[in-house]
Amino acid sequence: MAEVALELKCITKRYPLVLANDCISFDVRWGEVHAVVGENGAGKSTLMKIVYGMVRPDSGEIYVDGQRAEIHSPADAIRLGIGMVHQHFMLVEVFTVLENIVLGGEPRRGLALDLETARREVAALLEEIGFELDLDAKIEDLPVGLQQRVEILKTLYRKARILILDEPTAVLTPQEASELFRFLREFVARGNTVIFISHKLAEVMEVSDRVTVIRDGRVVGTVETAQTSIEELARMMVGREVILTVEKRPARPGEPLLVVEDLWVEEAGKKPRVAGVSLEVRAGEIVGIAGVEGNGQTELVEAITGLRPYRGTVRYEGEVIAVPDARKVREHKVSHIPEDRNARGLVLDFSTRDNIILGDHYKPPFVDRLGFFRDPEIDRYAREVVETYDVRPRSIHLSARHYSGGNAQKIIVGRELHRRPRILIAAQPTRGVDIGAIEFIHRRIVEARDQGMAVLLVSADLNEVMSLSDRILVMFEGRIVGEVRPEEATEEKLGMLMAGVTA
Ligand SMILES: Nc1ncnc2c1ncn2[C@@H]1O[C@H](COP(=O)(O)OP(=O)(O)O)[C@@H](O)[C@H]1O
Ligand SMILES: [Mg+2]
The missing domain is CATH 3.40.50.300 (P-loop containing nucleotide triphosphate hydrolases)
Structure with a gap:
């Protein structure tokens, strides 16, 4: 067996608006937890979907255990011993745990018979890895932490030796996360490999052996976890010094x-x-x-x-x-920073300017006494918000869909705070936002508090x-x-x- 479990050579994938993966190369060894970190939109999920055969790269090569691999579908990936737990689970809610694990596993002698064989196999697997799970529980009745175990078990049942987890802790409590980490460490101790995707640096420091940092679709570098720090990783991730408190x-x-x-x-x-x-x-x-x-x-x-x-x-x-x-x-x-930016926060086809007055657009100073829009006043106000809340690019005419997550969120925060509310309801105000923008938004919220909000x-x-x-x-x-x-x-x-x- 080769030392290297998975090698990526210049993987490139272009989407209409972005170069999601720009000649990404790195390798992952047998026996290690290899973290892949990067801000939201850096290209992590795209890369992993390519490895798992869900997305075709424009170019690049993948080697599994030293052999050139052609991965055209998840079935190909599974044959090569690659398993993936997605950011959004892909379980069938009304089926039981056992049915979900066996599902897609090509029954040979009718499902009923196979389920009994499968039950024994899965029970043995559970025993081996020390998970507790009721095989007859329906997925919809399980807490997310356990649903994730089903996803993991599903890959192990298919003999995965390279396990990819895309942002697995997003839905877990800290205790569930620790349990997951314990399992991952045991899994690699048996010679397997884990690729752990995250943008939470503290947990990356805790669970990984090496870390590859991706920024804007490119590899910034691969470092040994023992020889790096949260500060260094954050710097690599955003490309500058950051304050995290x-x-x-x-x-x-x-x-x-x-x-x-x-x-x-x-x-x-x-x-x-x-x-x-x-x-x-x-x-x-x-x-x-x-x-x-x-x-x-x-x-x-x-x-x-x-x-x-x-x-x-x-x-x-x-x-x-x-x-x-x-x-x-x-x-x-009352102002509201909604958790779902795209559904409730912004109208993607509207300009920045129109998004900035949204919700107050029917009132003075944006309309005159006859109810007509006062365009010069709206433009002035929008420019002020874009300036104060550091929205980049500074345009007030660009439609909202062209902004990065961080800048889109600054438009919303600007709209909600600049009207000087007395009460602010902020739901997930920095989700999917880069570290620079997080810092900025946090400072604005604290400022608003200090002014009596x-x-x-x-x-x-x-x-x-x-x-x-x-x-x-x-x-x-x-x-x-x-x-x-x-x-x-x-x-x-x-x-x-x-x-x-x-x-
Ligand atoms: N199916 C798609 N079509 C168009 N653009 C996409 C698609 N999937 C991802 N992208 C874009 O590719 C970039 C990388 O996305 P993704 O790989 O999901 O990043 P990450 O997982 O690091 O947050 C983003 O700009 C995203 O908007
Ligand atoms: Mg992702």
């Missing part, structure tokens, strides 16, 4: 501006998405809500911002809105919650299950609460 003074909270009392979001016949949440956010403080995604945070934000019906009371500066809708809530000086921050990124918040609430299965002061918050403590473990 948020500097802020202690909060000086004033009167409560946002008060939520016993709020419920329910759908007939289903478990409540939000189950009796009460909270308050004062002027001049940032209240962070931590939690694994899918525990009601999205629905809570949608209720508060008038996008979804609810039971309960929400007071905006003491006032209750009889029939809340997004426009009315906005008129109560009440900020409710919802984020799946624990570091973000811990570094920005003045108080931290943890949400689990629709409820607030705990409050932690930031100076006492650790990943472990929050992680336990996020997993529903209360003292």
